[in-house]
Amino acid sequence: MTEAIVARDLVKTYPPDVRALDGLTISVEAGTVFGLLGPNGAGKSTTVRILTALSRPDSGTAFVAGIDVLADPQAARRAIGVVGQKHGVDPQATGRENMVLQGVFYGLGGRELRTRVGETLERFDLAAVADRRVKTYSGGMQRRLDVAMGLIHRPQVLFLDEPTTGLDPEVRSEMWKEVEKLAHSEGMTILLTTHYLEEADRLADEVAIVDHGKIVASGTPEALKRGLEGDTIEIELGEGDAAATRGALARVDGIGLTEVDGRVLRVRARDGAAVVPAVLAALDAHGIRAASLTMARPSLDEVYLRHAGRRFDEEEVAA
Amino acid sequence: MTALRQTRQVSLRYLRALVRQGAWIGITLTQPLIWLLLFGALFKAVTEIPGFHGGSYIAFLAPGVVVMLAVSSAGWTGMGFIEDMTSGVMDRTLAAPVWRGALNLGSVAQAVLTILIQSLLIVGLALVLGARFAGGVGGVAILVLVGAMLGAVFASLSNGLALLARQREALIGAVSFVLLPLTFLSSALMQRSLEPSWIRTVSQFNPVNWAAEAGRSAALGHADWGLVASRIGYLVALLIVAAWFATRAFGTYQRSL
Numbered sequence: 001m002t003e004a005i006v007a008r009d010l011v012k013t014y015p016p017d018v019r020a021l022d023g024l025t026i027s028v029e030a031g032t033v034f035g036l037l038g039p040n041g042a043g044k045s046t047t048v049r050i051l052t053a054l055s056r057p058d059s060g061t062a063f064v065a066g067i068d069v070l071a072d073p074q075a076a077r078r079a080i081g082v083v084g085q086k087h088g089v090d091p092q093a094t095g096r097e098n099m100v101l102q103g104v105f106y107g108l109g110g111r112e113l114r115t116r117v118g119e120t121l122e123r124f125d126l127a128a129v130a131d132r133r134v135k136t137y138s139g140g141m142q143r144r145l146d147v148a149m150g151l152i153h154r155p156q157v158l159f160l161d162e163p164t165t166g167l168d169p170e171v172r173s174e175m176w177k178e179v180e181k182l183a184h185s186e187g188m189t190i191l192l193t194t195h196y197l198e199e200a201d202r203l204a205d206e207v208a209i210v211d212h213g214k215i216v217a218s219g220t221p222e223a224l225k226r227g228l229e230g231d232t233i234e235i236e237l238g239e240g241d242a243a244a245t246r247g248a249l250a251r252v253d254g255i256g257l258t259e260v261d262g263r264v265l266r267v268r269a270r271d272g273a274a275v276v277p278a279v280l281a282a283l284d285a286h287g288i289r290a291a292s293l294t295m296a297r298p299s300l301d302e303v304y305l306r307h308a309g310r311r312f313d314e315e316e317v318a319a
Numbered sequence: 320m321t322a323l324r325q326t327r328q329v330s331l332r333y334l335r336a337l338v339r340q341g342a343w344i345g346i347t348l349t350q351p352l353i354w355l356l357l358f359g360a361l362f363k364a365v366t367e368i369p370g371f372h373g374g375s376y377i378a379f380l381a382p383g384v385v386v387m388l389a390v391s392s393a394g395w396t397g398m399g400f401i402e403d404m405t406s407g408v409m410d411r412t413l414a415a416p417v418w419r420g421a422l423n424l425g426s427v428a429q430a431v432l433t434i435l436i437q438s439l440l441i442v443g444l445a446l447v448l449g450a451r452f453a454g455g456v457g458g459v460a461i462l463v464l465v466g467a468m469l470g471a472v473f474a475s476l477s478n479g480l481a482l483l484a485r486q487r488e489a490l491i492g493a494v495s496f497v498l499l500p501l502t503f504l505s506s507a508l509m510q511r512s513l514e515p516s517w518i519r520t521v522s523q524f525n526p527v528n529w530a531a532e533a534g535r536s537a538a539l540g541h542a543d544w545g546l547v548a549s550r551i552g553y554l555v556a557l558l559i560v561a562a563w564f565a566t567r568a569f570g571t572y573q574r575s576l
Contacts, residue, residue: 092335
């Protein structure tokens with residue numbers, strides 16, 4: 001297993017006294033999608049700026065594609081594609097002009113540049129509007145151009161800083177498909193930052209939760225959720241004495257908190273799927289029939305709550 | 320090669336953006352004419368001051384307006400960078416392995432091209448108004464060149480300042496603050512021997528004055544070639560310093576990110 005991104009103990013302070021990164025450490029396996037998840041101000045964008053050689057940390061080390069970003073920023077830049085939080089496109093120029101300029105910045109030229117610009121525009125479904133000024137583009141077209149520009153030099157590692165913030169749902173899901181395509185069919189390493197839990201959940205092979213400039217939890221989304229011991233089994237009770245359910249379940253192993261709300265029973269369990277048969281059998285033994293059963297995995301929201309000690313949306317409002 | 324291509328593409332980008340704004344073209348082309356006509360009308364009586372030698376005030380004034388307009392046009396160059404910082408274009412650009420010097424020089428090249436066009440318009444209008452430049456085509460060429468160099472200096476300074484200040488207001492403030500003092504502390508609008516002596520002393524250190532002196536003396540055909548050469552030398556030296564400053568300012572900007 002090779003690592004495409006390794007950052008150790010990154011510290012970054014801004015005057016007068018803001019500690020944006022406080023010893024942040026991450027490592028990303030090549031060919032995977034890594035989600036850096038956290039609210040605004042947690043340190044996500046600062047991390048991306050450091051890893052893309054745009055900004056320097058006060059201390060710590062950063063390697064991307066095997067290159068020491070701090071020692072050889074120019075080489076690192078060549079290996080990296082960046083799609084920033086803001087649109088990095090010039091609205092007065094056409095899509096093609098934006099692409100050409102970007103290519104020239106990466107040292108491309110001549111026929112190679114022209115061919116590659118044409119191909120990339122085609123690939124992102126922008127060929128028809130390539131010679132129109134970007135200010136006439138829709139939000140989705142602009143974002144596609146953004147990504148296309150980040151890929152013009154065929155980077156090994158792509159950084160997407162909040163790629164879907166401010167996009168409407170339709171464009172967002174279009175963007176998600178694009179990221180999945182890049183990761184799965186082209187084997188690119190992608191680091192994306194997001195404050196949308198569902199985005200990290202859907203796209204990332206591995207997630208790290210950033211809070212106050214530090215990683216407070218990391219792992220696959222599944223592992224993080226499992227760590228909560230928090231599947232919820234919800235059973236709508238049919239015939240039988242609802243009041244007797246607590247007693248009925250007292251001797252079932254592997255279940256946690258149980259609550260009865262009218263004729264709805266909620267059971268928390270570390271591994272929901274494994275305990276369902278035992279729960280149903282115990283109810284049945286007490287003459288209680290289940291009318292329906294649903295099981296919900298915990299959301300990353302709950303993971304966040306657990307590790308950052310706050311609810312995600314509260315933080316958002318505060319920010 | 321790559322550096323050159325990058326510089327050219329950057330200047331093309333800014334030029335295209337300007338040309339696509341109809342209002343900008345209108346303003347850029349009429350401003351020189353208005354300045355020459357207004358200053359010409361207002362200061363016409365200068366020719367009657369005892370000690371003024373030079374006959375036509377328009378011929379005397381035209382080099383001064385060339386120089387003043389070069390500073391004023393070039394001063395705003397940094398606005399392009401500030402717009403790029405706001406839009407995210409700057410960060411995306413700096414994440415690329417592009418030569419930082421190309422970003423400044425490309426933007427300076429666009430400013431210089433604008434200034435060249437404006438200077439030629441001023442000279443053309445002065446000729447229409449009956450001014451005669453005894454320095455001939457060569458003398459006028461030196462005037463235009465000196466104006467362009469001064470413009471390149473101020474365009475670089477403006478870019479560097481934009482990167483350090485990162486705010487529209489700071490740049491507007493700085494440009495409006497320096498434009499008039501630099502113009503009035505020079506012989507752009509007034510014959511040197513008629514200036515108060517303290518202004519004559521201060522103006523020796525004023526790049527606007529270097530350009531005004533060299534440009535006027537070449538265009539009006541009473542060139543002191545030693546003076547022209549030394550002033551051009553000063554301007555070249557200052558241009559190198561200014562370009563170096565603007566290129567370095569990218570690093571300062573990045574450290575603030």
